[in-house]
Amino acid sequence: MSDLLERLRGRGWRMTSQRRVVAEVLDGEHVHLTADEVHARAARRLPEISRATVYNTLGELVSLGEVLEVATDGRAKRYDPNAHHPHHHLVCSGCGTIRDVHPTNDPLADLPVEERFGFTVSEAEVTYRGLCPDCA
Amino acid sequence: MSDLLERLRGRGWRMTSQRRVVAEVLDGEHVHLTADEVHARAARRLPEISRATVYNTLGELVSLGEVLEVATDGRAKRYDPNAHHPHHHLVCSGCGTIRDVHPTNDPLADLPVEERFGFTVSEAEVTYRGLCPDCA
DNA sequence: TCCTACGATCGACTGAGTCCAAGTCAAGAA
DNA sequence: TTCTTGACTTGGACTCAGTCGATCGTAGGA
Numbered sequence: 001m002s003d004l005l006e007r008l009r010g011r012g013w014r015m016t017s018q019r020r021v022v023a024e025v026l027d028g029e030h031v032h033l034t035a036d037e038v039h040a041r042a043a044r045r046l047p048e049i050s051r052a053t054v055y056n057t058l059g060e061l062v063s064l065g066e067v068l069e070v071a072t073d074g075r076a077k078r079y080d081p082n083a084h085h086p087h088h089h090l091v092c093s094g095c096g097t098i099r100d101v102h103p104t105n106d107p108l109a110d111l112p113v114e115e116r117f118g119f120t121v122s123e124a125e126v127t128y129r130g131l132c133p134d135c136a
Numbered sequence: 137m138s139d140l141l142e143r144l145r146g147r148g149w150r151m152t153s154q155r156r157v158v159a160e161v162l163d164g165e166h167v168h169l170t171a172d173e174v175h176a177r178a179a180r181r182l183p184e185i186s187r188a189t190v191y192n193t194l195g196e197l198v199s200l201g202e203v204l205e206v207a208t209d210g211r212a213k214r215y216d217p218n219a220h221h222p223h224h225h226l227v228c229s230g231c232g233t234i235r236d237v238h239p240t241n242d243p244l245a246d247l248p249v250e251e252r253f254g255f256t257v258s259e260a261e262v263t264y265r266g267l268c269p270d271c272a
Numbered sequence: 273t274c275c276t277a278c279g280a281t282c283g284a285c286t287g288a289g290t291c292c293a294a295g296t297c298a299a300g301a302a
Numbered sequence: 303t304t305c306t307t308g309a310c311t312t313g314g315a316c317t318c319a320g321t322c323g324a325t326c327g328t329a330g331g332a
Contacts, residue, residue: 014298014309035288050312055289074207074320076288090247090255099253103246107262110239111226117235119226121266126243130257150278150329171319186281191320212319 004066004081011064021046022057026067026081032089032098034076072098072127088126094135101128140202140217147200157182158193162203162217168225168234170212208234208263224262230271237264 004023009015025041026033033041039054058079061067068080072091078098087100107124140159145151161177162169169177175190194215197203204216208227214234223236243260 016298016310018311048312052290052313053311056310071207071209074205074213090251090253090257092255093258099255101247101251101253103243103251104248105241105243105246107239107241107243107246108264110241110243111237111264112240115226115237115239116266117226117237118269119228119235119264119266120272121226121264122229123265125263125265127261127263128244128247128255128257129259129261130252130255133254136256152279152329154280184281187319188282188321189280192280 007066008064013060017046018042018049018053019057021049022054023061026061026079029082030098030100031082032070032078032080034078036076038079070098072096088128090128090130092132092135093129094131097132143202144200149196153182154178154185154189155193157185158190159197162197162215165218166235167218168206168214168216170214172212174215206234208232224264226264226266228268228271229265230267233268 005015005020008019008023013019021042022038024045025038035051035054035058038058039049039051042049042054058067062069062079066081066083068083070078070080070089072078072089073096075096080098080100082100085100087102090099090101091097103126107126108121111121111124141151141156144155144159149155157178158174160181161174171187171191171194174194175185175187178185178190194203198205198215202217202219204219206214206216206225208214208225209232211232216234216236218236221236223238226235226237227233239262243262244257247257247260
């Protein structure tokens with residue numbers, strides 16, 4: 001993740017302790033935290049960090065393409081730092097746990113022209129649902 | 137949609153004017169209204185209908201399997217009456233318009249066992265994103 | 273027609289996220 | 303090193319979607 005900090009600095013991002021902490025919290029595989037969870041973890045290291053800053057920083061990371069926003073249901077969005085390795089999500093209908101998964105086929109190829117209604121289709125996102133071992 | 141009303145009555149649903157109006161609003165192809173839009177349209181015919189009733193009725197229709205809940209982004213959920221014909225969604229990143237689409241392949245088959253992490257996977261939902269002709 | 277359990281209503285409440293005015297500070301300039 | 307400045311952060315008020323619960327109303331069976 002330190003290369004994330006490097007990339008951000010290279011893009012002219014002003015490096016502040018708040019931004020550094022948020023970026024560090026979003027480190028690892030299969031990390032899918034809500035904004036509130038990010039805030040809670042960031043606050044363990046930097047107690048005075050505000051919710052607004054966490055939202056701002058997450059929003060910037062998303063628009064820079066460094067983090068993905070995942071809206072699995074009507075509940076809080078989750079943030080996925082694994083943005084540079086295309087993948088989809090497997091969500092547990094019981095507890096909401098998310099795993100990154102890699103299907104063998106690209107669903108974009110499966111949408112015939114006559115089903116595109118003149119849209120310029122750029123992306124296909126698959127959400128698999130089911131029960132995790134604990135909830136089954 | 138009148139067969140929907142029949143089906144509901146057959147299931148012992150108590151028929152009230154509010155429920156009838158909500159069911160009638162959710163009629164047609166490519167209908168993807170938010171709860172607030174459903175409430176607004178229902179209120180044109182039945183001005184005193186309350187938001188809570190619309191939420192209750194939508195929730196019941198969803199749990200009866202007559203209507204699908206679609207959470208395309210972090211915004212309000214949308215309700216899709218086309219629940220008896222399996223399909224996926226194409227969403228305009230500009231204006232949020234939704235179309236029902238039918239890919240040629242079932243993505244469930246594309247998730248190998250070693251990518252299921254012990255989950256019992258029951259459903260795969262594809263969201264295609266792009267720009268509609270108006271927004272392009 | 274009457275009765276009553278189920279459904280509708282209203283308003284207060286919650287949770288997620290946004291906005292804004294004022295204060296702070298990172299980093300380039302001197 | 304110190305100064306300067308505009309970008310960043312803060313806290314709190316606000317919005318929007320949705321839920322809850324007490325109370326009222328009525329569909330439909332007797």
